[in-house]
Amino acid sequence: MELTSMIRTNLPRYVNNTHLSSRVGRLNLDWIEPDQSAEKENEAFQRAMALAGSEFLDSLRYHARSWLPARSIVMECLAARYDLDPSGEIMVLTKFCPWKLHLFELEQEMKLEPPIKYVLYQDDRSRQWRVQAVAVSPDRFESRKALPAQWNGLRDDDLSKESGIPGCVFVHMSGFVGGNRNYEGALAMAKTALKL
Template sequence: MEFWSARKLGAVQRRLVLGGPPSVPPPPGATRALGGPPSAPLPLPPLVGLEGAGNSADSAGRAAVFAGSEFMESVRFHVKSWLPARSIVLECLLSRGEVDPSGEIMVLDRFCPWKLHLFELEEELKIDPLTKYVLYQDVRSQSWRVQAVGVAPDRFESRKALPWRGMRDDELSAETGIPGCVFVHMSGFIGGNKTYEGALEMARAALKC
C-alpha cells in the first residue's frame, strides 16, 4: 500500500506542475528495472517551456546584438578591404598596356580580392580585348603566379588556359625556354615562376599558343 500511495502521489505531482492528466503508474517492479527505489516517484522532466518563456526577451536581445555585430563586420570588410581592392584593380587594369602591348596581361602590384572587380570593371569600361592573365606575387614563397582569368566569376573554365599543363620545374623551363619555372596546374588555370620577369614571359608565351 505504501508503494502505490507514493506512485499515485508522483502522478498527482506531475499533473499539478505540468497541467496534464496523471499518467498511469507502472506495475510494481517497473521502477526497480529502471534503477530507482520501489517507493520513489518517477523523476520530473525539466520545465523547458517555462524556463524558455522567462528568457525570451534575453534571447531576442542576444540575437539583435549578434545581427548588429555581423552587419558592422560586413561594413568594416567593405570599407577596409573590398572598396580599396576595387581601386587597386582599376589602377592595374588601366596600366596593363605598360605591361604588355597586347593589353591582355594585368599585374597586381598589391594582392587583393580581384576577380569580381575585374569582371565588373571590364564591363563598365568596355575593355577590349579582355584580360587573359593576371600576375601577382605569392607572399609566402615570394615567387610569382600567372593566373588565367575565368570566363565568368563563378566558372572554373579559363578564357585562355595556360599550356604546359601538369609540367614542373626543370622540365617546364626546358619546354618553355623560360628559366625559373615552378609549375603549371593540371587544368592550366594557374602557373608559377620564381621571378616576375619569368612569370611575365610565361604569360606572353601562353598568349601566342
C-alpha cells in the same frame, strides 16, 4: 507516378539554414519554453539585435578595410595593363588582394575589350610569381585562355626547356595557373601563352 514520390523528388537536397534570418529565428523562444513572458521575449529580441548588429558592423568593416581598397588596387592595375603588353590582356597586381570578383565587375562596368586573360601576382609565401588564367566567369573553373597545353603538369627545368623561358617552377595539370621564380619570367610566360 505517386504523389508522395513526386513530392520527394522535388525536395531540395540541401537547404541553407545558416543565413542571418535563420540564426536570428533560432533565438526566438522555443515553444516548449515554460516562461513565454514578454520579458523573456524581450531578452531573445535583444540577443537577436546584438547578433544582427555585430554582423552588420563586421560587414561594414570588411567592405571599408578590405573590399574597397582591393577594388582600388585592381582598378589601378587595369589602368596600367597596356604598359605590360600591347594586347591589354595581362594584368599585374602590384599588391596581392582578392581580385577575381573585382576584375569581373570592373571589366563589365568599364566595358573593357579585350578581357584580361592572365593575372600576375607574387606569392607571399614562396616569393615566386604566379601567372593565373582568368576564369570565364566567377563561378566557373574553365579559363578564358588556359596556359598552353604542352606546359600542363611540367615543372622546373622540364617546363623551362619546353617553354623556352628560364626560371619556370610549374604549370598546373589544367593550365589555370603557373609559376616562375621571378616577375620577368612570369610575364614572359603570360606573353608567350597569349601567342600560343
